[in-house]
Amino acid sequence: MDASLSDDEMETQITVEADQYIPYAMDEVAIDFEVQGLNEKNPERVEVLLAACRRDNVEMREEALRLGGIKTKIVDIEAFAMERACELIEGQLELPDEDPVLAVVDIGATKTTLNVISRGKTVYTREQLFGGRQLTDEIQRRYGLTPEEAEKAKCRGGLPDDYEPEVLDPFRETVVQQVSRSLQFFYSSSQFNDVDAIALVGGSASIVGMAEMIQDKLGIPTRLANPFAGMSLAGRVDADELASEAPSLMIACGLAMRSFD
Structure with missing residues (x-):
């Protein structure tokens, strides 16, 4: 202009x-x-x-x-809120001192979003229609549960022994494929050839073994994000419960960090 x-x-x-x-x-x-x-x-x-x-x-x-x-x-816009919240997790990641490139993978209920942040700014965003609801639906179908029961079982456990090899492992493998595909789209449409680390956020990011499998399969340091790790907590706050929910609250933190000017 x-x-x-x-x-x-x-x-x-x-x-x-x-x-x-x-x-x-x-x-x-x-x-x-x-x-x-x-x-x-x-x-x-x-x-x-x-x-x-x-x-x-x-x-x-x-x-x-x-x-x-x-x-x-x-x-506000989700990508900008996520960008601000990433200031809170930089110390938890293996990032170089100069020009770090961070991939933030937000695994929600119905979509998975890749945000790539370079020099503190979002340089790439891509959404895919895939999320934790697929796992909930499969639990519901296989074990004859209601949607509420399936969601609770997914989060708290208590499912039969065949759950991990027959249901959870295929879901985690699909997540890895989705993340890999999104990164390839990013590399092919930018001047970047790699990222320094992956931060997992979103309601399904805390699924057991997810971060470890992504790191093993893609060879990129991968961590669950906890924007509250460096904060002091009020006595009435359940620290363990907050830590378990922390990856799903990244955007909320980013909104809270915004001014009203």
Whole structure:
């Protein structure tokens, strides 16, 4: 964008021009922007980051907070929240002092997301429709459990002896394949040839043996992320319970680290 534009002028121009980049009607979209700095090749221009999403995605979250008696002040982007939270786990990882490249693998219920962070900034993001629900569904189908019982058994154990070799091992192998595939897409579309470490986050990251299998199969140091490891805890907080849930709370930590300015 033209560096001489005021914020109001830039907002007006972006609103007009954004239509060519966003495949939805503009009245269905929430957009925001932030100036990143002067263009290296042309100091009369500035680089501008444009963020956009379907408006109903924002309204759905606002309504959930409203029902909880909370007023929405900031709507953030998951990748940026994750980027901030990674400041809390750098000391837990085997990263070089100069130009570390960190792969963050977020294994959620229905999707697995790869975020690659270089020099503190997200340089790549990729989502795949695969997550912990596949494991829950297989437990439910094989052992005749309800969804609630299957989820509880997945987290707390107590399943028959054939669970690990027949159900858990194939799921872990599939996770490794998904992570490997995502990394190959990253390497093929960037100037990077490797990553220095993998941080596992998300609700299914804590599955027993997951980090070890990824490290063994891919040869990349892999650790479960715990953003609370360096924090002091109030006496009423169950430290063990928090540690077990920590990988699934990375985005929550990233949101908490954001200012309201």
